[in-house]
Structures are given as structure tokens and as C-alpha cells.
Amino acid sequence: MNTQDYIALEDQYNARNYKPLDVVLERGQGIWVWDVDGNRYLDFLSAYSAVNQGHVHPRILKALTDQAARLPLTSRAFRNDQLPLLAQELCQLSGFDMMLPMNTGAEAVETAIKAARKRGYKVKGVPENQAEIITCQGNFHGRTTTIISFSSEAQYKDGFGPFTPGFVGIPYGSAEALEQAITPSTVAFCYEPIQGEAGVIIPPDGYLRQIRDICTRHNILLIADEIQTGLGRTGKLFANDWESVQADVVTIGKALSGGFYPVSAVLARQDILSVFRPGDHGSTFGGNPLAAAVARESLKVLVDEGLIANAHEQGEYLKGRLQRIESEHIREVRGRGLMIGVELQPQAGGARRFAEKLKAEGLLCKETHDHVIRFAPPLVIQRDDIDWALERIEKVLVNN
Numbered sequence: 001m002n003t004q005d006y007i008a009l010e011d012q013y014n015a016r017n018y019k020p021l022d023v024v025l026e027r028g029q030g031i032w033v034w035d036v037d038g039n040r041y042l043d044f045l046s047a048y049s050a051v052n053q054g055h056v057h058p059r060i061l062k063a064l065t066d067q068a069a070r071l072p073l074t075s076r077a078f079r080n081d082q083l084p085l086l087a088q089e090l091c092q093l094s095g096f097d098m099m100l101p102m103n104t105g106a107e108a109v110e111t112a113i114k115a116a117r118k119r120g121y122k123v124k125g126v127p128e129n130q131a132e133i134i135t136c137q138g139n140f141h142g143r144t145t146t147i148i149s150f151s152s153e154a155q156y157k158d159g160f161g162p163f164t165p166g167f168v169g170i171p172y173g174s175a176e177a178l179e180q181a182i183t184p185s186t187v188a189f190c191y192e193p194i195q196g197e198a199g200v201i202i203p204p205d206g207y208l209r210q211i212r213d214i215c216t217r218h219n220i221l222l223i224a225d226e227i228q229t230g231l232g233r234t235g236k237l238f239a240n241d242w243e244s245v246q247a248d249v250v251t252i253g254k255a256l257s258g259g260f261y262p263v264s265a266v267l268a269r270q271d272i273l274s275v276f277r278p279g280d281h282g283s284t285f286g287g288n289p290l291a292a293a294v295a296r297e298s299l300k301v302l303v304d305e306g307l308i309a310n311a312h313e314q315g316e317y318l319k320g321r322l323q324r325i326e327s328e329h330i331r332e333v334r335g336r337g338l339m340i341g342v343e344l345q346p347q348a349g350g351a352r353r354f355a356e357k358l359k360a361e362g363l364l365c366k367e368t369h370d371h372v373i374r375f376a377p378p379l380v381i382q383r384d385d386i387d388w389a390l391e392r393i394e395k396v397l398v399n400n
């Protein structure tokens with residue numbers, strides 16, 4: 001079977017809720033992936049930052065296969081010998097007191113919302129069913145019915161109502177708007193330190209510190225969604241570290257798995273996660289030993305291989321070189337670490353067509369919104385490979 005055969009099958013039997021590039025991948029190694037026709041590509045998306053450690057990292061693969069052979073699933077009806085160690089290691093690395101494991105990013109966000117609401121009622125005394133959570137326009141926190149309820153993206157909501165109440169949207173990057181939106185019923189402010197899906201939107205300098213200060217003054221929880229920005233992507237462990245800010249609650253996912261297996265978590269202080277009592281919340285697969293073993297090794301690889309510092313160093317280089325490309329199509333190049341957006345001029349014909357052209361050159365990336373190309377290679381990438389990519393990016397942006 002070749003590329004066209006697989007595409008025909010998928011389009012016939014699989015729901016078309018995505019519009020992928022027409023490349024059918026069968027193998028990966030580090031920063032490279034191969035398609036079923038034998039072509040090699042440099043992965044400049046990293047599964048939306050789930051593969052920060054690179055494809056099929058040998059140490060994570062070994063942790064996965066060892067644990068799979070021993071004991072993959074217990075459910076939380078019983079304890080297992082991996083979850084406690086993951087919890088300890090994650091807390092020691094991140095500086096939080098406690099974690100709550102889930103599977104997908106959206107579930108981690110749902111968990112954070114439930115924690116904030118429950119704390120609002122049980123600790124702050126917000127009247128029953130009145131809790132409000134402030135969110136940002138342009139946000140992306142996942143696809144559950146509750147989470148899309150506070151999306152500002154029309155397509156994410158179209159046809160999916162009725163929606164969950166209790167969310168208030170404000171402009172991203174405005175501390176003033178946050179201050180004004182707070183009421184006695186506000187329990188939390190939920191935000192991304194850099195908005196990834198919205199097009200790699202970086203808030204103004206000082207914003208993270210300002211929102212930290214506002215939430216502290218009003219006794220509302222600062223919930224940072226670091227599912228995409230966290231675990232080294234921006235050149236720091238968390239993107240909040242760029243302003244030395246610690247949120248009250250942080251959601252992580254994606255790279256916590258090294259790309260092998262869905263695993264996510266909520267990190268918070270002990271007094272916050274203590275609002276959950278046995279039976280309040282859960283997940284059959286959440287905290288399973290296979291996920292925990294994979295996550296433990298994924299974190300160790302990030303640290304042992306210096307991937308966070310590498311993301312910073314290579315990201316600065318890549319961004320600098322991109323900024324020097326002279327192309328009439330480029331409006332702005334922005335980013336932190338290896339999370340970089342190239343915003344195109346409105347008349348450039350859309351980012352998708354450039355992603356298609358880059359694919360033909362052997363580089364895989366994806367448009368985000370209509371006019372931004374996102375570059376987010378695995379954090380194991382080295383200078384030579386960035387130069388290889390830059391040659392192709394420059395060619396495509398200059399000659400089309």
C-alpha cells in the first residue's frame with residue numbers, strides 16, 4: 001500500500017475531524033520521521049510538543065516496554081509502585097506540593113476547573129453554583145464540552161451547545177481587563193503563558209507577574225495551562241519561569257509522555273488539591289503504572305540530556321535566523337525557545353500553502369490559524385539540523 005491507498009482508506013472509514021497534510025508516516029527516530037513511500041522528513045511540529053524528547057527515545061521506549069511487560073494497569077482501586085515515584089519526582093522537579101494524574105490535556109484542564117470551583121465553594125464561601133472562572137479570548141484548553149464552552153473560536157463551538165456556564169472571557173495580555181472582570185464569585189483565572197493554538201501569541205512583558213499579583217490580592221487561583229508551553233518547550237521548565245512566576249495550579253500533558261502514551265497531570269499546592277476527597281473525581285487509566293513509568297523516564301530525559309537549555313539555545317538561533325530572512329510574505333517572527341511562530345502577511349495566501357511546500361522539501365510543520373506557521377521541532381535538535389531546515393524554509397518563503 002502506498003500513500004494514496006492509506007489516505008483513501010482513512011477518508012472512507014475515519015471521521016474527518018482533521019485535515020492532515022497528505023503524508024503517511026510509519027517510522028520515527030529523534031527529529032526525523034519516514035513515510036510509507038520511504039521519504040524522510042524533519043519533524044518541525046513534534047506532535048504539538050508531545051514529542052519534545054524526540055521520536056522513539058530509547059530510554060523512554062525501554063521504560064515503556066519494561067513496565068508493559070510487568071504491569072500496565074491496576075486502576076486506582078489498588079495502589080501501584082510507579083505512581084508514588086512519579087508524584088514525588090514531578091513535585092521535586094516543579095516545586096509544587098502535589099499532583100493529580102490524568103490522561104489527556106483536556107482532562108487535566110477539567111480537573112483544574114473542578115478543583116477551583118470546589119475550593120471556591122468549600123473554602124472561599126462562594127454561593128452554590130455561582131462560581132466564575134475568568135478565561136482569555138483566543139484560548140485553547142482542549143475539546144470537551146465544558147472547555148469549548150469558554151472558547152472564543154466559533155468553529156470549536158458550532159453545533160455543540162448548550163454550553164457550560166460560569167466562564168467569563170477577557171482579552172489576552174491585559175492585566176487591567178483581569179482586574180476589572182473579578183467579582184466576589186470569581187474563583188480562578190485560567191490562561192496560557194503563551195497562546196499556542198491562537199498563533200504563538202506572547203503576552204506583553206510583565207503580564208505574568210501582574211496577573212500573579214492580581215490573583216494573590218483577590219484570593220483567586222492562577223491556573224496556568226502549560227500543556228504545550230511546559231516541560232522545556234520555551235527554554236524554561238515552564239513558560240511562567242520567564243517572569244519567575246509560580247501559578248497556583250499548572251496543567252501539563254503532551255511531553256510528559258515523551259510522545260509514547262497519553263499522560264497528563266495537575267500540579268498544585270497541597271491545600272488546593274486537598275479539596276478532592278475519595279470519590280470526588282477520577283479516571284480508570286489516570287495514574288496507571290505504565291503512564292507513570294513513561295512519564296518518570298520522560299522527565300528524566302528532559303533533565304539528563306539538558307533539553308531545556310538546548311531549547312533555549314537552539315530556539316534563539318532559529319528565531320534570529322528566521323528574523324533575518326528577507327521575504328515579502330513575513331510579517332513577524334516571534335517565540336520563546338523552540339516555540340516559534342512565523343506570522344505571514346494577510347496577502348501571502350495563507351500558511352497552509354507554505355506548510356505544503358515545506359513538506360515537499362522534507363520539513364513537516366503545520367499552520368496555526370490561517371496566517372501563522374508554527375515551528376516546534378523536538379528539543380533534541382542540534383545546530384546542523386536547524387541549518388538544514390533553515391535552508392528549506394528560506395527557499396520556500398523567498399521563492400513562492
Ligand SMILES: *Cc1c(COP(=O)(O)O)cnc(C)c1O
Pocket residue numbers: 048103104105106107109140141142143192196197225226227228229253254
Ligand atoms: C493540546 C492542548 C490541550 C489539550 O490537550 P489534549 O491532550 O489534546 O486534550 C490543552 N491546552 C493546551 C494549551 C494545549 O496545547
